[in-house]
Amino acid sequence: MNTEDTQDARDARAPRGPQDADGFSLPRSRRANERLHALVPGGAHTYAKGDDQYPENLAPVISHGRGAHVWDVDGNRYIEYGSGLRSVSLGHAHxxxxxxxxxxxxxxxxxxxxxxxxxxxxxxxxxxxxxxxxxxxxxxxxxxxxxxxxxxxxxxxxxxxxxxxxxxxxxxxxxxxxxxxxxxxxxxxxxxxxxxxxxxxxxxxxxxxxxxxxxxxxxxxxxxxxxxxxxxxxxxxxxxxxxxxxxxxxxxxxxxxxxxxxxxxxxxxxxxxxxxxxxxxxxxxxxxxxxxxxxxxxxxxxxxxxxxxxxxxxxxxxxxxxxxxxxxxxxxxxxGITARLHALGERLAAGVREAAASAGVGDHLVLRGRASNLVFATLDENRQPSQQYRTLFLRRLLTGGVLAPSFVVSSALGDADIDHTVDVVARACAVYRKALDASDPTPWLAGRPVKPVFRRLA
Incomplete structure (x- = not known):
């Protein structure tokens, strides 16, 4: 068996995020992020990729990608959205x-x-x-x-x-x-x-x-x-x-x-x-x-x-x-890639909106944009943009094996990827509803909130 086959076999066995959200940890990614911060200002070469954009200690460092999936250095596999800050629209290693x-x-x-x-x-x-x-x-x-x-x-x-x-x-x-x-x-x-x-x-x-x-x-x-x-x-x-x-x-x-x-x-x-x-x-x-x-x-x-x-x-x-x-x-x-991107986005949007509505958070998890370029807003109990609720939502996506700073699709996504994403969103929305009912998402954050890219102080 050659090296590539060995990697394929490892990829197939890789977990798509752990089942226990509270036990989710990325020790190798954490160490890699520390090395990055010691050598690279901001820990990334693009501010939008910074670990401050992700829940505390849950910023995966990527090992490799193929199609619509990426693997982190801890061995977890994710369905990836917004690939390469929207640049990888055909999927990785096309x-x-x-x-x-x-x-x-x-x-x-x-x-x-x-x-x-x-x-x-x-x-x-x-x-x-x-x-x-x-x-x-x-x-x-x-x-x-x-x-x-x-x-x-x-x-x-x-x-x-x-x-x-x-x-x-x-x-x-x-x-x-x-x-x-x-x-x-x-x-x-x-x-x-x-x-x-x-x-x-x-x-x-x-x-x-x-x-x-x-x-x-x-x-x-x-x-x-x-x-x-x-x-x-x-x-x-x-x-x-x-x-x-x-x-x-x-x-x-x-x-x-x-x-x-x-x-x-x-x-x-x-x-x-x-x-x-x-x-x-x-x-x-x-x-x-x-x-x-x-x-x-x-x-x-x-x-x-x-x-x-x-x-x-x-x-x-x-x-x-x-x-x-x-x-x-x-x-x-x-x-016909443009049409495929639009169709994938429409299917994803329909599933996410239905999951949010079923959990009673349809007015709080809001999709915006053209189907081929979907982003989401996370709103608090007063329907105001909230970094805390974004943190809660991102954390649940990550633990479910979905890496999604946005819901911008690539053409490499398959029906199974969309279905899995919608399932993970549904579970995340159930937690979102609990936080709204408590009027306090803090117990579900496990650390500091994510931060906006453009801000005056680090």
Whole structure:
């Protein structure tokens, strides 16, 4: 028996979380988390993966993943949701993606001149997102959203950036992070150049553009933070045109999950610039800035104006990541992945809502978002958002073998996975009801509550 077969056998025998919730412990994960904190600020390379986002001493450290399942270093197996912060939409180690990557690894991954893979990847991307005319690749979402902002400022000659204030995250760069509670280290003069508009409110956005007349370089938003009101995106398009600013769609999440061409493809509204990432590489590091040729070319060599330092990244065009992106796009197109994600999400949502209603907590465990991108809110006895009730709920999910900071699905989930998840949710809701009846979830927390990512103090 080879090593891989041995691992498969071990995986098959791994428990899907212990049955005794009160006895659930992760000693190896706890030690690994301590090692991480000693070496890595925050104990993770993304704040959303920090152990403060999980119940105390119940933050599993992952050994490996396959499909919709992951295994922790303690040997527990989990059904995973929100995989890779929504990036692994096809499931872990997807064969088609892995094979495309493996082929390129044997050919070299980075050269002193562009690889032919770069033009192939650009052609494939622009065929997938036909509303764009040019594309430039990078490694993460922050790079491309900041490039979009810089380009908008360059072409308009205006300093201000208008962000949708309902969107939780755009970039690690100063123009956005300065607007959050974690603004330490960012000059106030930078933050003052970023203003916010509410999602779905065209009148408020027009008032903002009028107040800062000829100062706003761009409107940047996730185009479908929630389902857009009828005519909203088209109205934003008209406002941007009338006020002379650039319309930027952040399609990090909506790209592929809403349609292969993102929300712009689904709703038929064309932005000037758009940014993609997350699902584009199925876990491999690749992002994209795409848009109108006359704007994008300002970052190139074929124009007579001042040059814009658009994007220049050593690793932005690594061949294996671009190969992964092409394999992802092919898989979505040939296998109808977007429709599958939506169907899986609808099935999960129906089961979770029924379980919550049956336990009498339907007004307290609330699902939100498009079926392919479900998140949940945990509300207290006064129907206010509660980190304590979130802690209670996450703890019960973990002990049942469900790792779910959200209920964002991957296409690797099967019917048995959904059924098991709903069963675990039902058991968690029964405990949720007990805590509500007691008006105090503390006895069920077994430690400090989970914490929001954006907060001023550690």
């Amino acid at each position: 064969p088609r993606v892995v094979e495309a990557v493996r082929r390129e690894l044997d050919r070299g991954s980075n050269f002193v001149r562009p690889s032919v893979v770069e033009v192939e990847a650009a052609e494939r991307f622009l065929a997938t997102v036909p509303t764009a005319e040019m594309v430039k690749f990078a490694k993460n979402g922050s790079d491309v959203t900041t490039a979009a902002v810089r380009l908008a400022r360059a072409v308009t000659g205006r300093p201000r950036v208008a962000i949708c204030g309902d969107h939780p995250f755009f970039s690690v760069d100063d123009w956005f992070i300065g607007t959050t509670p974690m603004s330490t280290g960012i000059p106030a003069a930078t933050t003052e150049l970023t203003v916010a508009f509410p999602y779905g409110d065209l009148a408020a956005t027009e008032e903002l553009l009028t107040r800062y007349r000829d100062e706003v370089a761009c409107l940047i938003l996730e185009p479908a933070h929630t389902e857009p009101p009828p005519g909203y995106l088209a109205g934003l398009r008209e406002l941007a045109d009338r006020h002379g600013c650039v319309l930027v769609f952040d399609e990090m999440i909506t790209g592929f999950r809403w349609s292969e061409a993102g929300a712009q493809g689904l709703y038929g509204v064309v932005p000037d610039l758009s940014t993609f990432g997350k699902a584009l590489g199925n876990g491999f590091a690749v992002s994209a800035l795409a848009g109108r040729r006359d704007l994008m070319e300002r970052g190139g060599l074929r124009h007579s104006g001042d040059r814009v330092f658009l994007l220049s990244t050593t690793h932005g065009a690594e061949t294996h990541s671009l190969a992964a992106a092409m394999a992802v796009q092919t898989t979505y197109a040939e296998e």
